[in-house]
Amino acid sequence: MNQSLQELFEGRVEQFVSKRKRQSGNYEKAEQKLESFAKRSADIVKVKARGNILKRSVDGDFQTTIYQVHYQYLIKQKGTLYQEEEVEVRMCKFFKNDLIMDKEINPYTKQPELEFAAEDEQEERISYQYNRLKAVQYAERWWNTYNPAFIKFENNCTNFISQCLYAGGAPTRGFPNRGTGWWLRNKNYSYSWAVAHSMRLYLANSKSGLRAKEVSSPNQLLLGDVICYDFEGDGRYNHNTMVTAKDAYGMPLVNANTYNSRMRYWAYEDSSAYTPNIKYKFFTIVDG
Structure with missing residues (x-):
């Protein structure tokens, strides 16, 4: 991971723990997550993250990188601790060493217009116990x-x-x-x-x-x-x-x-x- 991307990656983790950076409004994901936890009277005690580059392309002074971040959040709620995890795929663009764009790749694309057909009411019932x-x-x-x-x-x-x-x-x-x-x-x-x-x-x-x-x-x-x-x-x-x-x-x-x-x-x-x-x-x- 190059130095510019590493700095971006480390800065994103700090968004969850630094009050100053939270107030900057530069990282929407952190704001959304912290607001979600606040509604549930839950606090992020600790954040760990690791990342890796999935794809990189260079065109002159421009560099486009698709990278993956695996977050681990230690959550405290009513004296109980649990760990939430998520993997985020993002795209960033640099001009020379200056970041000009960084956004999440939304994975929830529309799926094909396929429908489940009406059921045959006379089909024999299959017995099972769900484990x-x-x-x-x-x-x-x-x-x-x-x-x-x-x-x-x-x-x-x-x-x-x-x-x-x-x-x-x-x-x-x-x-x-x-x-x-x-x-x-x-x-x-x-x-x-x-x-x-x-x-x-x-x-x-x-x-x-x-x-x-x-x-x-x-x-x-x-x-x-x-x-x-x-x-x-x-x-x-x-x-x-x-x-x-x-x-x-x-x-x-x-x-x-x-x-x-x-x-x-x-x-x-x-x-x-x-x-x-x-x-x-x-x-x-x-x-x-």
Whole structure:
């Protein structure tokens, strides 16, 4: 990592701990995160971060670098300590050694307009018992990497949640109809397995196999349950997470892929994709 980028990287970490730099308003992400913690009566005790360059290009005096930062936040809330983690991908531009641009690359791009089909009410019910512990253990193991046993997507959030549910014993069904059921076979998959909006529709409508019940509040969720996000509030959901812990007030902390996160507060108010129009769906998994 070159000296200019290293200085930028170190300065970003200081934003979370230096009152002077917080007030400067130069780092929106720090402001958003600190405001989010303040709403929950939580404090950042310590921040650790490490980074690496993913791609670099040079054109004369101009240099463009895409780099990744892995943050670890030690959080204190009502006397309880826990660690939140997230991985952020950013792009910066330098003219000679002067920084002229630095921004996060928003990973929550729109997914294909694929829909989950209406269910066949006469399909035979598949019996299962959802193992929440195994689902959470899987989410903890693979939140920041990819399991080579599964297909990988550039926008991997829903594929990751499907893998967690599958690890918890949820049965697949519907093959080979991609618009029906929830399944993965080698490199072939249902829309509900890999597309955020289709998973949201599946969880709301499935009558057999993997099933879920929508609840009205996040504090009703259990470990291993799923939250769906419509960042723009336009009716098309573009992100999913799994509940892996609760904070000191009993609110969900979640793990996710794409913007890889661990034990992140469920509301995503500190995300670059957040808008005031955001909508959520809360699904608790039902035993078969």
